[in-house]
Amino acid sequence: MAPSLKRNVKKAKSETSVKKAQIDLNNVVFNILQSRKHANDVFDIFEALQSEEENDVVKAINACSNLFCTLLERNELFNGKLPAEDDALNGDYNAEDKYRIFMRHRYNNCTEMLLEHLSHELHAVQEASLCCLMKFAAGEGKHPLMDLDWSEHHSFPRELIQSIVDRMLSQTMDKSLLISRFYEFLEKEDVRYYVMSSIRGNIGQVMDKSKGEVMPVYQLNVFTLMSNISVPKEQSKLSNFMVKQEAKHEDWKAAKLLEHKRTFERMWLGFLKHKLPSNMYKKVLVMLHDAILPHMSEPTMMIDFLTAAYDVGGAISLLALNGLFILVHKHNLEYPDFYKKLYNLLEPSIFHVKYQARFFHLANLFLSSSHLPLYIVAAFAKRLARLALTAPPAALLFVLPFIYNLIRRHPSSRILIHKPSAEDELLEDPYLMDEDDPAQCRALESSLWEIKTLQRHYHPDVVKAAMLINTSLSPNEDDLSEVLEITTFELMDRDLKTSTKSIPLEFETATQLLSPGKDVMGQHFCLE
Structure with missing residues (x-):
């Protein structure tokens, strides 16, 4: 017999056996429900339930669902404390009770096998077992098996x-x-x-x-x-x-x-x-403020977790501050070190983390109160200005408006812009960048000279933003949402698309190729 013909015969036999199994299981369920003399046929279903073929197992699960859900509806499973099967057979039970006890034991056997199938290597078997078990749960709820x-x-x-x-x-x-x-x-x-x-x-x-x-x-x-x-x-x-x-x-x-x-x-x-693993901390903290805290009866009980998460450092600390702020702002939790912790998160790496936009959005929210002490506002403005000296252009486009918004909310902080000093006197900046406490960093004794320095930045958009410090700031705050998500790639792409002028490629226009002049090309190359 040719190999292809053998495969076709084998496939036909397989399809026939599967179809036969389906018919047999349906008949088994029908016979058991029709007559109690077929009760032992339930073991045929259990045999298929332990098959190695996925289709056979799934069909056996469906058969179990039809059989035992119907028995639950008919109240044909023993109710109450279930006696041992041997005791039931030898005890003083009538035929009705013996049948109900027998089928109750088979129901328990089926449930145990379905629970084992929740760890089956095939997802289809897991899913079918889960759905069947939940049908059993609904059936037991309507027709309880226990007192x-x-x-x-x-x-x-x-x-x-x-x-x-x-x-x-x-x-x-x-x-x-x-x-x-x-x-x-x-x-x-x-x-x-x-x-x-x-x-x-x-x-x-x-x-x-x-x-x-x-x-x-x-x-x-x-x-x-x-x-x-x-x-x-x-x-x-x-x-x-x-x-x-x-x-x-x-x-x-x-x-x-x-x-x-x-x-x-x-x-x-x-x-x-x-x-928890570090990635799990991040997942929890990202959803904490809107998916966990609002559903808790006492949200302040999360303070231990949030403080521990902050001590982990890095992006986890950034995300933990949002939950701490909610507890402070909405649940009157006393947390005196909140702004100190926020201040210490302002490091050069803040402009290169995944949650940069989220952090500055939250920081803008945290610093929105007009009742903040002046020394805190000055400390944040000064630290951001110092960090701006080494920040990428995309970050500067929201850091500078961020500082301007702080000044607008707190007019007293304008002293950082107009710091009187002698023109010929060389002064050292009294600001202490390494100081962890914003109350001790001496920001009010300094000025925002860093923004003046950024007016000579190589990127024209940064220069334009830095030049605003020379004018009287408008009372309306800048909308940071438009610039928080911008990346360096998007910034370059925007510049290339909006630029209408030709970009010079040579400092001196070339008139001929490899001319024997004093230029670099002529000195090192010749046509001879």
């Missing part, structure tokens, strides 16, 4: 949700893709509440045992799941539940906004109290 605890959790299947969360928060496998599939289930208020509780419990078990070690894969999975959890701002928004509870059960925590905020807060605090 109800009306005092707190009611009929919600919190143990199943905890098991699902534990498997998604793997310590060895990146589950970002599976977690992204789980986001749609977080739209349900009760699911979101118990997922937050489960995350908190999982962090307590895993991170506390790690003894401070950084666990990048696990922490990435936790952050990926937590970063897409948000809490409604109003109690009236809590209306979309997976498990409907009776109106009389008003003590259910999952239905209270305050409990959601408390659980959200404890979840994040439990995660952030452990050591």
